[in-house]
Amino acid sequence: MTVPPDDAAAPVVAFSDRVADAVERKRTQLVVGLDPRIDLLPMELRGEAVLGRPSAAAALERFCKGIVDAVAPYAVAVKPQAAFFEALGADGWAALEAVCAYASGAGLLVIADGKRGDIGSTARAYAAAFLEPRGSEPRLADALTVNPYLGSDSMDPFLAACRRHGAGVFVLVRTSNRGGRDIQDAILSDGTPVWRHVAGLVREWGEDMLGERGMSSVGAVVGATVPRAIGEARRAMPQAIILLPGVGAQGATPADVARAFTSGPASALVNASRSVIYAYRESDDDWRAAAGAEAARLAAEIWAAAGW
Template sequence: MEKLIRRIIERNNPTVVGLDPTLDYIPAQVKAEAFAEYGKTLRGAAHAYLTYNKAIIDAICDVVPAVKPQCAYYELLGWEGVKCLAETISYAQEKGMYVITDGKRNDIGSTMQAYAAAHLGEIEIEGERCVPFGGDALTVNGYLGTDGIKPLLEVIGDNPDKGIFVLVKTSNPSSGELQDRKLGENETVYAAMGDMCERWGAGKIGRYDYSKVGAVVGATYPAQLSELRARLPHTFFLVPGYGAQGGGAKDVAGAFDQNGLGGIVNSSRAVLTAWKKTGGDGRDFAQAARAEAIRMRDDITSAIPPIHSPAGI
């Protein structure tokens, strides 16, 4: 997580832009150019995605520390979309951005090792080392317990910049059906999962006092967000639910520590479709995305302590 935290401090910005493209989000001229070259095909749609993503990345890379591509939107386009995902990750990293791959993967044993190597590591092919996707962090489901998390931590190894974000208290309305259930008189499922994140990260605490094991905690549940921040002092939070899902700056404030660190807040739709609110034809989509990203940064930083490195760093 250390690279992510450094980028947050450098940009004075604790936000991540979700790169979750759909054809409805992409301006007509971008689609027209892609379809003219490749037809109205999976390849044409993937080309439109990539053109759109690169323009967004170019527009925000100097103000936003990270992007979070959601695998499902790319897998929807088959192998052409998966190729677009890999190219998007690579391009964002070339521009100095941290990449959180939103895959919510989980399994056990060799299957989880394969997921881990694919998204966070490398594989060997006849003696040659190859990087499949090369993301910096991956969202995962911890429901299978340590058997599903250990392979990820083995792949990450001693790399201080890699990390995982485990689903703990998610932003969706029905999350409480399971996550809010009581395991005893007082403890909830989400609190137990949070405690597991803290244990999985023990011994892997970095220079900013956070481990490589983060947690996904939604902005739509601010009381639980504050509760978990106090309970999990070494667990970095990925916070969805800001903006289109209803969370505001005051709602996410509980994710942060006294140094303005401890969390990164995601916005996808509001940034990607900002051009639809400008009254134009979409040719300004990248500039509109940048303006919304800056507005989001200013909104959130106004509600949290000033961002700075902890004493002694």
């Protein structure tokens, strides 16, 4: 789906097509999560972070930019977790903006991990904050994780941003955390698990947002730690890009996600966060070199597991 925006002649390339282009060009489906915890930063940065919010935000920014430099050859995207930046107030948000812009400049797609979801003007404001151009500045991120549990009207502003601005969304369907089963595995009156019902909605929401490569810009988050659900999720959402967190520190392996790729090499993205960005803690290498080496290893294993 390539459509011109209302106020410009240049076409907007669908998020799903940008993903496909990046996967094919770089031969990787790896997404590196940027979850910068101050207590896990390298010592050279951790010392700065105790000097107050401005210094802490600057340390997070330096760390994430270093990780971007290290993993850019092996990843298609980074996924900054907004909460770690928001915890530092205005300084943290400025650091998030700087990191997103830096990653884009390095040729990476940016998936903001905000898990936003609300109704009416609040949902519109979230969509504007993350997915729409900001005056003369580009949008903060190419895509955003969203929470669908307020229903279809809460999704409308995000879907509008996909249509008008070429953005993408990843809808929480079956998450990787242990407590996800409490709600997502609950059984509805017709015998359908809640997560499977949400998967059906994702398919509906994305039907009119197919790119030229046949995939939708409305994707889904399905935890790699729940391998039994991956094949079923793919069958339920054949044209959705599935974002698979949980590889690495949460215990899932590249082999666990192979069934997600049956719709094509760019039909799924695999996220690894702590195992990559804090790889230096298990290595004698510099923190940047350790992150790059782990990203290279994972990218190769995921590509092989995908079978393409």
